[in-house]
Amino acid sequence: MGPDDGPVVVLLHGFPYDIHAYDDVSAQLVQAGCRCIVPYLRGYGPTRFVDSATPRSGEQAALGADLLALLNALNIPQAILAGYDWGGRAACVVAALWPERVRGLVSCDPGYNIHDIAAANTPAAPETERRLWYQYYLHGERGRAGLTAHRSEFCHLLWKLWSPTWPFAESTFADTAQSFENPDFVDVVVHSYRHRYGRAAGDPDYGFIQERLAQKPLITVPAVILAGADDGVSSKRDSSTAVRGFAGPVRRQVIEGVGHNVPQEAPVEFADAIISLLKNH
Numbered sequence: 001m002g003p004d005d006g007p008v009v010v011l012l013h014g015f016p017y018d019i020h021a022y023d024d025v026s027a028q029l030v031q032a033g034c035r036c037i038v039p040y041l042r043g044y045g046p047t048r049f050v051d052s053a054t055p056r057s058g059e060q061a062a063l064g065a066d067l068l069a070l071l072n073a074l075n076i077p078q079a080i081l082a083g084y085d086w087g088g089r090a091a092c093v094v095a096a097l098w099p100e101r102v103r104g105l106v107s108c109d110p111g112y113n114i115h116d117i118a119a120a121n122t123p124a125a126p127e128t129e130r131r132l133w134y135q136y137y138l139h140g141e142r143g144r145a146g147l148t149a150h151r152s153e154f155c156h157l158l159w160k161l162w163s164p165t166w167p168f169a170e171s172t173f174a175d176t177a178q179s180f181e182n183p184d185f186v187d188v189v190v191h192s193y194r195h196r197y198g199r200a201a202g203d204p205d206y207g208f209i210q211e212r213l214a215q216k217p218l219i220t221v222p223a224v225i226l227a228g229a230d231d232g233v234s235s236k237r238d239s240s241t242a243v244r245g246f247a248g249p250v251r252r253q254v255i256e257g258v259g260h261n262v263p264q265e266a267p268v269e270f271a272d273a274i275i276s277l278l279k280n281h
Contacts, residue, residue, distance in 0.1 A: 082263075099221050102221045105219065107225055229258060239254075
């Protein structure tokens with residue numbers, strides 16, 4: 001969307017959401033003269049694997065590799081990357097490992113959204129652990145079967161728990177829920193939540209990327225971190241903790257009355273964060 005010669009912004013959705021999270025954000029950015037690219041992540045909507053033998057990986061290295069491949073395929077030398085949840089992870093991976101391709105980054109809490117898999121099995125505070133119940137559920141085959149049989153109900157519950165103050169319409173959820181009918185959705189989601197805890201092997205094709213991510217590379221590009229004050233899944237943190245992992249210009253903004261799905265709940269603030277990067281850098 002937007003003019004072919006405008007500054008490029010890639011908007012990346014999370015789990016369990018899809019490209020509709022950016023309907024309002026992209027409209028504002030196009031009005032500001034930006035060229036917006038809003039892709040489905042692997043395993044969502046109309047995406048398909050070319051080779052039936054390709055592992056249905058949801059690991060962070062695969063998400064980052066997909067984003068880099070998209071930039072290359074569209075001949076985009078540099079872009080603003082903006083995302084949350086899985087999409088924020090893909091954006092952080094590319095910003096950390098290929099900073100020359102990134103003009104600026106908007107990432108939602110936790111900010112530095114790259115998993116430290118080596119430390120993933122260190123217990124967190126009980127309240128944090130409670131918020132992550134869905135991840136542990138998917139570690140077992142009961143969880144896989146539950147997501148397969150009840151994918152819409154499962155994701156609807158997460159929307160309610162993660163954005164408790166967002167009065168989304170049922171039609172809004174229904175528009176996105178169609179993306180969960182992808183034949184690879186369950187496999188990609190389950191792999192994502194197993195791999196990050198070392199419970200599933202990664203795709204060997206992305207091993208070199210994961211090795212680099214294990215070194216905890218700093219993000220040096222200009223960045224804005226957005227946090228929903230009512231986020232029902234991300235752990236509460238102060239700004240000094242949230243900016244760890246960033247070595248370039250970075251600021252954090254907490255948005256009152258907003259939960260986990262920041263771009264869809266607060267599209268004006270999300271678009272403004274992107275525009276601020278375009279103006280200042």
